[in-house]
Amino acid sequence: MKKDAHQRWRDEVDILITTGLSEKDARTRLKGTSKIPNKPDVYKAFQHLRGDAAQGIDGIAPWHAEIPTYVFQSAFQDADRAWKNWLDSYTGKRAGRRVGYPRFKKKFRSRDSFRLHHDAKKPKPALRLEGYRRLRLGGALKTVRLHGSAKPLHRLVSSGRAVVQSVTVSRGGTRWYASVLCKVETDVPDPTHRQKANGRIGLDWGLNHLAALSTPLDGHHLVDNPRHLRHASKRLTKAQRALSRTQKGSARRRRAAARVGKLHHLVAEQRATFLHTLTKRLTTTFACVAIEDLNVAGMTRSARGTVQLPGKNVSSKAGLNRSILDAAPAELRRQLEYKTSWYGSHIAILDRWFPSSKTCSGCGWRNPSLPLSEREFVCAECGLRLDRDLNAARNIAAHAEVPASGTGAPGRGESVNARGGCVSPRLLRESGQHPSKREDAAPSGPAPPRRSNPPTFP
Ligand SMILES: [Zn+2]
Structure with missing residues (x-):
């Protein structure tokens, strides 16, 4: 209904344009004439069309009585939100990644x-x-x-x-x-004695080690990267090969697909368990957890490029992206953000432009050039020798700041809005720049073609 109404309005605009009006004038002329139906309208129409198996009336969903009515209502509500997100993103009201034109859910493709x-x-x-x-x-x-x-x-x-x-x-x-x-309804707890005594911890996220900690946890400064996806890759390859050898539509294919899905789900569960354990330890042990502001979307952008401008080292960048996403840096941050408020601690964020690896954590001297291959930081001023990541973690602990709004209402996840960048989304889109913090000398190919496909202008 939404798409139809939109298309009808669009057609009217096009007719006006053929009469010689400009796009803008045509839109102004038609302002307020059409309405995109929202949840109540859709639900009303659905009640007319659904039919009823009990009374022998045929319709689009005669079986509707078997399902709680709320299932339909929530779905209509979600459609409203999808529409709004797309429109807000289109008009620049919504920051962050571009939201595509609403699509229908698809059997076998969408999450059930x-x-x-x-x-x-x-x-x-x-x-x-x-x-x-x-x-x-x-x-x-x-x-x-x-x-x-x-x-x-x-x-x-x-x-x-x-x-x-x-x-x-x-x-x-x-x-x-x-x-x-x-x-x-809950009270935000005060920090415990242990949290106060331990103070602040800096966490430098990475791939060699998932995290370097400025204060040791269980006597270790480095948290190993579990690489769940890589460990499951052999089993996944096997399952996927078995799937590709089955015939479409067969019962064996269904079972093989279920095995692949099960393996992927297992990996996701392992990753979640690991991250939950780590973030709970950190937020209950320390009064403040300091992390770096990472641009994960920017870091993991595909190097594929376009047909005219193909990217370089595409497969190696894809492998790197897979590793980065396997370590789930954004999920780590999300969990830290809400758990700090649950347990009376705070999160502090270091600006993504701060050179945390190149600065000496002892005296503040900056190494103008530090190749990634150098695993040890050596200070030319004070002679400090330290593991590179540990040095970064100490810098993060020292220089990260608690977000201003985050102190007032901790934990609603409102403190740092992932959709609100420091740069206007429109400016960002037009300049083609993306604030990204990355150390790896990965090929940065041109941005991939947008997958969102608004069929017409709104
Ligand atoms: Zn120094």
Whole structure:
């Protein structure tokens, strides 16, 4: 409905243009004449068209009664948001990466998921835990048994400290996950004695080691990079080869695809577990965690280039990108941001232009040139000799600043908005510059062709 309305409006603009009006005048002439339908409009139309199996009325979804109505409503809401994100991104209101024209979800391609929410007016919530082990979803889904115990959630909800807002059910590999969104009232805790005593830690993210720490954790300054994807690559290759040898549409293909999906899911789970363990340790042990502001999207930009201007060293850059994303630097930061607020600590961010590797952490002397091959930092002023990454970690600890807004309302993830850069998105797009912090001397090919494809101008 949204796309149709948009297309109709666009056609009208085009007709006006053929009469000799300029694009801008045509738009002004048509201002306010067409409306893109939003959730209530779509839902109303859906009620007319859906049909009903019980009454023998045919329609686009006669089976709708088997599913809670909230499934449809959440989907319409998501469509509204997708539309707004695209439009805001198009008009420059939204910072960050360009958001493409809304697309439909696709079977086998999109993540399988649906969301349920409450009717706030009903006194008894439809979505609720039944004991520690069962979750009531309502409708034909009734209750589902949980694999793990939901004891902490049950305690929060039954004591009235948390109110269930919605439940999102999604598939990962061969498992189904229920993610329960709650509104929780909580006090931001004060830092513990241990956190105060340990003070600030600087973390330098890298690939040789996942992190270099300015203060040792368990007696180690360096955190190994687990490289989960690389460790699974042999098994993945095998599974993928088996998949490619099956016939399309066959039962064996379905099973082979499930095996590939399962392996990828396993890797994702391993990565998540590792990061959660690390970030929880850091945020509960230290009063402040200092990290560098990394431009992950910029760092991992494809070197492929365009047909006219092909990039160089494409496969090696692709491999590097894979390694970077396997180490999930953005997820590390995201977890640190919300966990610091949970545990009474703070996050401090170092400006991405600060030369953390080239500066002496002892006296502040700057080495004008420091090749990446040199693993040790040697200061010409004070004679300090230190592991390169450890030196960077100490600089990060010393020079990072707590974001101003982050101190007021810690932990809502509002402190640092990933969509708000220091440069206007439009300026950035036009100049073709991308603030990126990277040390690796990787080929920086031209930006890849945009995949977003608005069929017409909005
Ligand atoms: Zn020095």
